[in-house]
Amino acid sequence: MNKSLQVSTTYILTHLGLIFFLYPIDVIDSTNEAHWMPVMLGFLFHILIIAVYMKGLSYFKGQNIVSILLKKSKWLAWIVLLPALLYLLWIMVLAVRAFSEVLSIAILSNTPLWILMMLFLIVPGFMILHGQIGGLLRLSVLLSFLFVTPVIFVMATSFQNIDWHYLFPLWPGDKPLRFVTHFSFYKSLFAYTGGFLLLGFLPSYAEYKPKAIYWGSLLLLPAYLISVYIPVLTLGEETARQLQFPYLFIVDTVEINWLMFDRINVFLLLGLVAFGMFFISVTIWQIQCVIRLGMKDIQPNYLVPGIIALIFAVCLFIPDWQTTDQLFQKNTALRLYVAIVTPVFLLIVGWLHAKKSTYGLKKT
Template sequence: MSKNLQVTATYVVSHLGLIFFLYPIDVIESTNEAHWMPVLCGFLFHLAIIAVYLKALSYFKGQNIVNILLKKSKFLAWLVLLPALFYMSWIIVLAVRAFSEVLSIAILSNTPLWILMLLFLSVPGFMVLHGQIGGLLRLSVLLSFLFVVPVVFVMATSFQNIDWHYFFPLWPAQGAFSFLAHSAFYKSLFAYTGGFLLLGFLPSYAEFKSRSIYAGSLILLPSYLIAVYVPVLTLGEETTRQLQFPYLFIVDTIEINWLMFDRINVFLLLSLVAFGMFFISLTFWQILCVIRLGMKDISPNYLVPGLIVVIFIVCLCIPDWKTTDKLFQWNTALRLYVAIATPILLLITGWVHAKKSKVELRKT
């Protein structure tokens, strides 16, 4: 199977699990009209950091970000890797807590939250231990075949009750870019930046072409727009603002007489749970790479269970959804630092490396 296909599928699937929960309400809160503008700005920001990141990696064929930075400068390595390690750990805590909360609210209200959190940690931990990155890359293709079609089906049917009048105005009357001053917009960038770091860890294990990543990004763009606009076009902007998970609410109101299932949101939730666990497993694997390559080569058989226990305890210390939402907000500064500083510092390192290589080549 083509590694290029596996990496692209991994990239797409890992991002799909981040779009439909918190992203819509964050974008809707950031502006009162013309919601396509924050969506497009976030997407262009995503493309920019991906372009810089991939360009930087192209200077070091077949090397992952940990090996690149450690060979060049230990100070630079920890300037990049330590915040990234903390960020990825924080991501897992928030992802586990958020996915568990959504699942509990939507379909498993009688199930204790701690059981759901343990499930969202133990299954990804098992996948990392027994599959490693090769197994995860192959799993991404399987998940694509199993769950992408149901997600596309749900997105298509979610247009059932829309009113196109809510789409206007196309351009805001005042303050076209006022959303840039709203904290909710920067919180929404989690859906764009949550999984981009993975691309820096893959070159040592799987070769891939940059154009396939850009193609995967374009495939995701309609999902970002649909997740935001379907609730707005169905209920209006003011009503949608009152909902915690607007897209899930809209999907739950869809009626299809010929379908054997009473609630179509089961398709979406099961798919997103699978994508969420896959995203968490990828983040686990990246943390293992940083610790084992950059600190100490500890056996995954000890490291993964240890991480699960620590993260589970942290998740138990989060009392409610309001606290989870605040943690997402507090994570914004670190997220922007990792998203901006990591590609730029790696690009500078790659440029200096290429320049030195040319000088040495001329001398020989």
């Protein structure tokens, strides 16, 4: 059964939860002007890696990336799968710690951080144990109905205090690609590459059309641009650069007299918490797939709690936000390795597989 809508919605939600926190300040730090350039270059990089990734998958109908690589060569498979597993575990730690920190700063300052981290692990763990990937795919459609509209409403109202003069210059004077030498640009790519690996795990469980993923990615582009440009157009580039979470700050200053809520950032935060938990649940499922298919077939009732306990223990050792930010920076090299090597390796394996199959047919 074709599940393109569910897969596309899942892909959108996993990325939507990553856009509004760290991404704006990373892009703003990377350049002083023409912020659309790092946004568009990152987006083109995103489109390129998923195009290569899905092309490689297309050579193996109905097979997931773990099965494909292990059938070809176990040693070569683990050159790809081991960094991917480490990357998934790492982003799990960062996502749980970052989402908990933001929620604590924004609305739950009196709640102990460890309780929030436990919340961000137990709820996704429950979703995985009781729904697996089929349940998550169906849940994505429900979450989109419940939370995407409020998030779009917040994005629309965040234009309230903008000054279009801050939009200029649209083109930097000299060295237009200077931002590619800035580390913050590569750090910002987390918002593009955080969930792309999911596409390689789904073919065994859900059939989908690549076109649906491209359309889903295109729908995310306005969110990338708005999250960066609203702080810049409201405060100016220099002031926005001083804020830790510039987009959340701008949303918190929006006033709507006819709304019964005092702060509209509640709508945004509720949506992002839901998307964040969904992202974490999808990541747990991917880790589970790598371990069960590639290492040992452990029952989910034991494996998922084990993964949650491991992630929670590591999160407890992160003392503050500065350490979390440093871990984001250290994760960049591994992130780029996984984002580049995994799709390219899969494409090469797929091309050789197709060439071998064609040669075998001709020989016959």
